[in-house]
Amino acid sequence: MLAVMIVVSGAARAGSVFSFDATPGRLPKTVVPISYSIELRPDAEGVALPGVEVIDVDVREPTARLTLNAVNTTFASVTVDDGAERADVALDAVSETATFTFTQPLAAGAHRLRIEFTARINKFDRGFFFVDYPAGNSIKRLLTSKLEPADARRIFPCWDEPAFKASFALTVIVPRRFLAVANMPITREEMLEPNLKRVAFAPTPKMSTYLFVLTVGELERITTEADGVTIGVVATTGKAAKGQFALDTAVKLLAWFNDYFGVKYPLPKLDLIAVPGGFGGAMENWGGITFFESRLLFDPASNPDSARRGIFGIIAHEMAHQWFGDLVTMAWWDNLWLNEGFATWMATKAAEQFYPQWQSWLNGYGQKQFAMTLDARRTAHPIQQPVANESEAMVAFDAITYNKGQALIRMLENYLGEAAFRDGIRAYMAAHAYGNTTTADLWRALERAGHKPVTEIAASFTEQDGVPLISAETVCNGGAQRLTLRQGRFVIAPARTAALPSRDWQVPVAIGPVGAAPSPDIVLLRGHAEMPAGSCGEAIKVNLGDIGYYRVEYGPASRAALTKSLPQMSTADRVNFLADSWAMVQAGRAEPPSYLALVEAISVDDRRPVWDQVITVFSALNRLSRDRAERAALQRHARAKLRPVLDRLGWDGSGSGDDDDTLLRSSLIWTLGELGDEDVVAEAKRRFARFLGDPQSLPGALRDSVTHVVGVAADRAIHDTLLVLARKSTVTNERLRYYHAAASARDAALAGATLALTLTDEMPGTIVIGMINSVAYSGEQPDLAWDFLQKNYDALFAKLGPQFRDQFIANFMTNFSDEGHAAELAGFAPVQATSGGRVMTGRAQETIAISADLKARALPAIDAWIRARN
The missing domain is CATH 1.10.390.10 (Neutral Protease Domain 2)
Structure with a gap:
């Protein structure tokens, strides 16, 4: 195929390079912090955080007012330059600031502030917070931090915007039995009475406040040396050995990143810290990355072998941040x-x-x-x-x-x-x-x-939103074929809504014949283009290799040729072709049965990514059809397509436990169970019953899916059994497995009992959020869960913090697909409290409207197609 390069001109919308003074933010830039010296004395039982900090600042122009960030903080004293003058303090809870006013303006130049304060230790995962976790027959308490984007202000008063970089020298006073971990290595420990110690850490390089970290508790640490850096895994007592895979991963990633970035990791140590609750992901604090425990620790007795993939991925993500985010x-x-x-x-x-x-x-x-x-x-x-x-x-x-x-x-x-x-x-x-x-x-x-x-x-x-839509069609002229490409905007919107504005992109479009070597021609497209495209009838794939960020809509001739050539496509191109075909249905640009007809061309022995794409669509249609007459036929059709794939793989297929067949098997069991496949549900129950007597009988690769299917179909006895298993386990991923399975029960009485548990001290906030979502999603009880959220809003807000109000509720409401619930969300006053909450509410309302539109369009058409085939 002839290579074509179309280069177009246009004004670049490049934005501006960095300028401190021009950077957005809410704080005045008249005073800039240079370094912080901070001493904290956490009171774990009293959930208070007394502290003293000394901040060296550069006053850029004379001022008698100095404004920085603080939240839920009381001030004992604020002085400047060794007590030369004491400031009056005014707090603004809305802007989360404290303003210090002096009787005389501070002259331009260097000054030193001294602040005595007391902050709070939170029960939710913002600022400095506590995590209560099971350890043997007791409950232990760990303290840790999570500050992105703007919660350092909850620990100590500071300039809590990323452009205000400074160094931090931290000292903490903690019980002697505790290990304290921060951004930098410990330089000194001093024993104090009674049973306390003062721990001092080396000063950090210049960094943004949101990268500050402190974790204290009954912890242990395993370490190794790599390229001049001490790498450690920190976990609660008795669990650090489960961090060996993480430690080995960090060692090889450090060397690879040092080479890739061309700048060596600049700190003397890097700790990976396992937190047994409190937040569900990880945070890239410089030199002390915190992880939800199940995302870091690996134990072959409780984890499937494939869990290493997720652990590697999240470590690689957070370690990449040590350069892209922390250093720069x-x-x-x-x-x-x-x-x-x-x-x-x-x-x-x-x-x-x-x-x-x-x-x-x-x-x-x-x-x-x-x-x-x-x-x-x-x-x-x-x-x-x-x-x-x-x-x-x-x-x-x-x-x-x-x-x-x-x-x-x-x-x-x-x-x-x-x-x-x-x-x-x-x-x-x-x-x-x-x-x-x-x-x-x-x-x-x-x-x-x-x-x-x-x-x-x-x-x-x-600098603009939206997805390019490349319309592609081939036309024969004599024995030659020509390809025409036209650019537009791909839009998913409910019917009878105003059109979105057009967009113009410069798109590197990869084009090539199906089955050819992976060396596509690249067309830099703006507007439209026409080019030779092989011989008549040859299948020409756009977005060859599925690297481009755009949708492709094929004309009738191109689509027919590609459908016929589906088996000859690479796996990536088959997945891309399927995904774009479903997207056209979502956008109303194709009839819903067209996707199901394409699925008919997929072989039962096709690869995991192909079947995962089909599973995703079938699962979405199953959700939309809840309480609809079309559901029974839809579920029968989905089971008829997916069950032969599971039968091919078998329940006990050979493999490493970390191969695509193993992962596909687990997905199929999970999905077929939710689709009501009676044989799959019965087999899952049989294997779970055997597991209760002999835990080794159920392979790690099947535990999540089998337990989930059993949970969906649970009666009171099984539901209670799942809760007992969750309560007696001290392993975070096991506890999540059993709690979420219990929350997936389709029985309304069991769902109500599960929801009531979330108000107790039995589980941390992260599990609470997952439990409520599982009741609504897998348990198919969204109305019950929504009623619970409204009745218990105050208690849940106190437990989960601002993210419950600003994010969770709006996301939760996307379990619905009707205008009535969209209106209920809009009328629920708490979600309107912040501009971020209003953004999330608008997104959720649109998601609901799109789901309602797709439900009305797709389900009757799909039902008619299925019935016609039968």
Whole structure:
């Protein structure tokens, strides 16, 4: 096929390079912190955090007022320059600030503040918080921190915006039996009475406040040395040995990242800290990454072998942040994607490097698909989006920021070439180490290294929302075939809504014949293009290799040729073709049965990613059909397509336990159980009953899916058994498995009992959120759960914190697909309290409306198609 390069001109929307004074934020830039010296004395039982801090500041112009951030903090005294003057303190709870007013203006230049204060230790995962966890026959308490985006202010008064970088010298006073872990190594321990010790840590390099970390409790640590860095895994007593896989992973990733970035990891130590509750992911604190325990520790007795994939991925993501985010930090939250998009991309790239058998790009195709689904909506936002305040920063941590960011970076690397892209990243790191940047700084570095117009391409994807739609059709002329490409905007919106504005992108489009070697032609498309495309009838695939971030809609001739050639496509292209076909149904651009007809062409022995895509669609249709007449026929059809795949694999197939067949088997059991396959449910019950007497009888790879299916079908006895198993386990991933299975029971009385448990001290907030979601989603009791949330709002808000109000409730309401519940959400006053909450509410309302529209369009048409076939 003839290679075509269409280069178009246009004004680059590049944004501006970093300028401290021009960076958005709410704090005045007249006073800048240089260093903090902080002493904290956590009171775990009294949940208070007394402290004293000394801050060296640079006053840039004379001022008698100094404003910084503080939340839920009381002040004993604020003085300047060794007590030369005492300040009056005024607190503003809405802006989360404290203003110090002096009788005389501070002269321009260096000054030193001394602040005595008391902050709170929270029960929810913001600021400094406590986690109660089971250990043997007792309950222990651990204290730890989580500060992104803007919760350092909950620990100590500070300039809590990322552009205000400073160094931090921390000292803590804790019980002697506790281990304290922070960003830097311990430099001194001093024994105090009674049974206390003062622990001092080395000062950090310049960093943003949200990267500060402190964890204290009955902990143990395993370590090794790698490339001059002490790498450790920290866990509660008795669990550190389960961190060996994580430790080994961190060692090889450190060497690889040192080489890739061209700048060595600059701190003397890096700890990976397992937190047994409190938050569900991980946080990239510089030198002390915190993880939800089940995301870090691996135990072959309780984990499936495939759990190593998730552990590797999250470690790679957070370690990539040690450079992209920690060493070089975005100036403000509008450029959050610089942190998260890059780290998400790098985690998959690292997995391909060290575990190519996992095929992480192929098996992770759903990340990009999810981003494109959100990005096709009216409530989509640009990757680089305006962020007015901290509540809006919190809701910016979404699939567009992470997954669209990842997809864009992969597409740009493919366009520039791997070596040129890496050279650009190395130049960017070297130029901006210990500083702040904007997106424009990154484009400049990549453009100089790659000698291609990166800025114009990238800006069209980062500075506007939306998904490009490439319409492709082939036409024969004599014996030759020509391909026409036209660009538009892909939109998913309810019927009878106003059209969204058009968009214009510069899209690197990969094109090639099906079955050819993976060396596609690249067309840099803006508008439309026409080109030779082989001989008549030859199947021409657009987005060959599924690297591009765009949807493709094929004309009748192209689609027919590609459908006929489906078996000859690479797995990635089959998945892409299926995913785009379903997307056209979602957007109302194709009739719903067209996707099911395409599924008929899939072989029962096709690869896991292909069947995972089908499972995803069948599961979505099953959710939409809850309480609908079409459900029975839909479930029968889905079972008829999926059951032969499970029969081929068998329940006890051979394999490593970490291969695609093993993972597909687990997905099929889970899904067929939810679809009501009586044989699968019966077999799951039989295996679970045997497991209760002989835990080794159920392989780790099947425990999650078997337990889930048993939970969905549970009666009172099984439900109670699941809760007993959860309560007696001290292993976090086991506790989650049993609690969530119990919450998945379809019986309304059992669902009510599960919901009541969430108000007790039995489980931390992370499990509470999962339990309520499981009741609504897997247990199919959303109305029961919604009634519970409304009646118990105050208690749940006290337990779960602001994210319950600003994020969880809106996300929870997407379990519904009717206008009535959308209206109920809009009328629920607490979700309107912050601008971030209002953003989430708008997104949820649109999700509900789109689901209602798809339900009305798709289910009758699919039902008619199924009945006609039968």
